[in-house]
Amino acid sequence: MQPLSLDKPAARTQDPARPAFAHLDAALLTAALARLPTAEVAEFTGSWDRLPADAHLDTARPYRFRRYSGFRIRPGRLELLPHRPFFQDRDINRVYGGVDRLFAPLEERTAGGAVLHTVVHTLLGRLPGPRSGIDTCGVHQIRVVATTDAEGHPAPEGVHQDGHSYVAQVLIGRQDVRGAESTLYDLRRSPLHRALLTEPWETIVLDDRRVLHGVTPVRPAPGAHTGVRDMMLIDFFPGGEGEEGE
Numbered sequence: 001m002q003p004l005s006l007d008k009p010a011a012r013t014q015d016p017a018r019p020a021f022a023h024l025d026a027a028l029l030t031a032a033l034a035r036l037p038t039a040e041v042a043e044f045t046g047s048w049d050r051l052p053a054d055a056h057l058d059t060a061r062p063y064r065f066r067r068y069s070g071f072r073i074r075p076g077r078l079e080l081l082p083h084r085p086f087f088q089d090r091d092i093n094r095v096y097g098g099v100d101r102l103f104a105p106l107e108e109r110t111a112g113g114a115v116l117h118t119v120v121h122t123l124l125g126r127l128p129g130p131r132s133g134i135d136t137c138g139v140h141q142i143r144v145v146a147t148t149d150a151e152g153h154p155a156p157e158g159v160h161q162d163g164h165s166y167v168a169q170v171l172i173g174r175q176d177v178r179g180a181e182s183t184l185y186d187l188r189r190s191p192l193h194r195a196l197l198t199e200p201w202e203t204i205v206l207d208d209r210r211v212l213h214g215v216t217p218v219r220p221a222p223g224a225h226t227g228v229r230d231m232m233l234i235d236f237f238p239g240g241e242g243e244e245g246e
């Protein structure tokens with residue numbers, strides 16, 4: 001197989017008639033958010049500075065920080081669902097599957113603000129497939145920190161599916177980072193698309209039932225001691241599925 005070169009944002013697809021993913025330029029969300037006060041958007045992205053450590057990592061020093069909340073998607077808004085643990089089957093996540101992982105919820109102003117609602121509704125309109133029945137989403141705020149002593153792992157489970165219908169991977173920020181290259185694969189694990197998300201709000205949306213994904217480790221850029229990568233992951237799925245666990 002030919003090595004894949006890093007692709008620029010574009011609606012790169014395996015089958016143009018039925019794309020399984022889209023790599024969206026930062027301009028899409030930037031334009032959607034331009035209608036909101038700049039300070040509100042800055043407050044939203046600044047909330048990544050207040051993420052607690054992921055208590056479910058088996059490392060002496062935490063390298064991942066996160067929050068998670070679920071929402072019902074209503075016309076033009078989001079309705080916060082009661083806080084519950086995040087669950088994935090063991091056959092979906094061989095590292096952390098089979099156990100409830102209780103993450104801190106999103107802060108009230110993050111969960112209830114117009115920024116999140118705008119991002120979710122904008123991406124809902126760009127899902128690579130039918131939207132019917134998709135009325136629920138899970139929102140993960142995740143920060144991965146790498147130092148010269150310890151790399152950070154955005155996806156310790158390796159190449160995987162998340163167990164949802166669609167997943168959006170939104171870059172919030174990337175500072176002094178080397179690595180963290182995203183790759184999408186078909187169900188036979190042949191690479192389809194390789195991308196380095198570099199621009200805040202640059203996004204990959206994928207049909208989680210039709211592609212697998214993986215991310216290489218985060219390392220500090222040459223000359224830096226610490227590298228930080230902030231992501232927002234949004235899981236889209238039908239509500240009935242979300243009631244019992246994702």
Ligand SMILES: [Fe+2]
Pocket residue numbers: 155160161162213
């Ligand atoms: Fe994933």
